[in-house]
Amino acid sequence: MKQLSYLFLLLAGFWLAACDDSSDASLIPEIIPTEQGSDTYVMKGYEPTGNGFNVYKPKAIGAPFYIKSQSFTGRNYAFAPVSGESLEGLTSVPSANAFSEKVEVKPATCYWVRFNRYNHYQMGKLRVAYIKGNEVGIEYVASDDVDVDNTNPVNSNKADNLEIPALNATNQYIEYYAGMSDEEGAEQVLNFSLEYIASKKHSAWVAFSFDPVTSQDNIKRTNEWNQDDPNIDNSVEVTESMHKSDGYDKGHICASEDRVYSVSANKQTFYYSNISPQIGSFNQKYWAALEKQVQTWGRSTINGTYDKLYVVKGGTTNRLLTNFTGVKKANDGLYPTTNAAGLTPGGLICPSYYYMALLSEKAGVYHAIAFLVPHSELLPEKPDKDEFMAYAVSIENLEYETGIDFFCNLPNEVEKKVEAVYSEEDWAW
Template sequence: MKHLWRIYLLFLSCMAVGCSDNDTIIIENETTQEGAITLILKGYEDISEGFSVCQPEGFTYPFYIQDQTFHGDVYYFVKSNAERLDAMTEVPAKENNWQQSIDIEEDAAYWAWCAGADRYRYLKFRVIDIEGNNVTIEYVEADAPAGNWNANAGDAYSQEYEMPCLNDSNVFVTHDVDMEGSRILNYALEWNVSKRHANWVAFSFDKTTSADEVSRTDAWEVDPELPSDMQTEEADHKSDGFDKGHLCASEDRVYLKEANEQTFYYSNMSPQLNDFNGGFWRGLEEQVQTWGRSTASETYDKVYVAKGGTLNELLVNFTGTHVSGGTPTTDENGFTIHGLACPASYFMAVLSQKGTEFHAIAFLVPHQEGLTRNPKATDLQHYVVSVDELERKTGIDFFCNLDDATENQVEAESVISDWNW
């Protein structure tokens, strides 16, 4: 397929200078794979002369030219040795030198990996021409590679199904306990240093961890697994008008005294409105705990939970109802009087497993006063979203350790009838 725009430019130049038949140069650039799309990207020499992006259909985010490189905030690139798109048959392994920016070379071919939160997508493209401020490419979407590309590659705990994809700019913390001579994961969190708040917490229910054996311990303590300069403490929550709201709830971990004590680390606390924490949110937690404890009756083998607040969207310029601990307020950036991030919404992503069958559901609830304090199932269902939608809202990649085919299937679901209410 010839590039008509090149022929058109040639025609215009001939009209301007006068071309005879003998002077005509036929420039023929053919796409190298059926279905490939050609596109002119602007911005090679100077973005002030024009700028455009490449955002293929179905891709959440674009990539573009920056400093004579291909660049994308959630893209990674690697150069191919192939000269044609149809010769690029297999996405290179993650261990290859993927990078967020890569030099633009004429006639070079590249792989692109879009690491958008809602779905990983892959692209192959080739530079056809560089002319002035314009770079012409041909591209086609590539099939996802086999296996699990977005799985965590850290220690064994990071590879549990409840874990979201780890963000290298945050600090991954695990808390485990001894059960009959073996260490088992109690819960994990990812600490956001700049927000002084957990990005998420994650844990699972099974026959062991779903047991209800101990009472609430109120064992308030700094998180010993965080560096001292990152630790939050009681003073960070003092007289700010907010509850010290558990992320991993005390009642989520009542199978062992030490397990419950660990839920009282300040790293597991979020500044929550009293009306929210003791009302609607508590009701949603009780529903998820019911699902988790049904592992004892073998309704499920395991129930995996990731919870947190939207650190990418904070509650800004807020003044709430005065309570005994003060009046809850946040500044123009969404931080409390002691500099803790205060989320505008809270979320849960829940995954059930029975044998090889998985189902997922998610909730996104606004952090506000006045929600139903004793929610019924229909009230909870009002805030149901798919995991895919929650990922788009939060920028967090949940359940990344599932194989990609299963992950893509269950994260698109939000089937209320799959769950016992």
């Protein structure tokens, strides 16, 4: 993520906090730098919420870390406290087992900071200069990257496809392959990929692309429910019983209609790793209409409007729909509900938003747009372009809201440009 411009509200408890970010961090007079080229910044959030909260985004990384429960933490970050009083004195990176996803904020303490990319770690050095009430004065400087040994077969060589977000090592990365057609011996292609959060029994995201092959509309919906996903351990796999009598639709992330170029491709969309509990009116009306618009763009790769369309879809696993009681019955005759933890009657997490991140490619030119849509019964049932655009956001904004680094495999300058802004004029409505 490059030069993000919106605050990532990481926890529901922070909604009432006075917030800002570190996009324009400059030297703080109270903090004396201990290494040339370092930044200084005052982080907020050391004390309970209500006294102010912000995040710090190292310039070289562009993704935020923050203070939670008096500890440093952040998606894809790890920290290792070390002895020493200056950043300049930190010359040797600790072993991998010295790093933790959360470490206590201590005064007069230095830390190595590691940000996990797919094929390398971006490193930095961090020093706590002081703690004053809710404020923590820090000094930070980037360090040399460290290569990652990618011998883990979970992350295959397709992880550098443009549609694949930056991988989170704590989740399970899975690729699903299907035949280009239903002919015997048909070439296998990447149907979609996803990152599975075992502890939440929900995908973080599902990614796929439309091209002249995968955008073809050749078969009808298979309705192949109740399959066992061979990629996910049964102990953390969602089952049909968890969706029964819960007041929700079994909502596809990668839609069934997104993958109708072959029977095997469509069947895979019915794996429960690709399913999320969705309010019926949301799934069947607004969200379905937005999916249809994206499918129209995707299938225009056949006539050359686009060369390729890259898609990432998902629900906000970091922001759940809590204490919800719907007023519209689902197909099972029940009202949708969630408890204080954001769980359905079947114990599944229920996102409070669903999103799409889109990247079009035509003759080497890229355009991007994102949609962040509230999981609600109150959305228009027959939305038009303006009602879609009401929930359009930049990729940067979506990255803040989800903590996911989209389209990270683009060249840096291209990524920076397409993620910062969006325009409805870039899309063939």
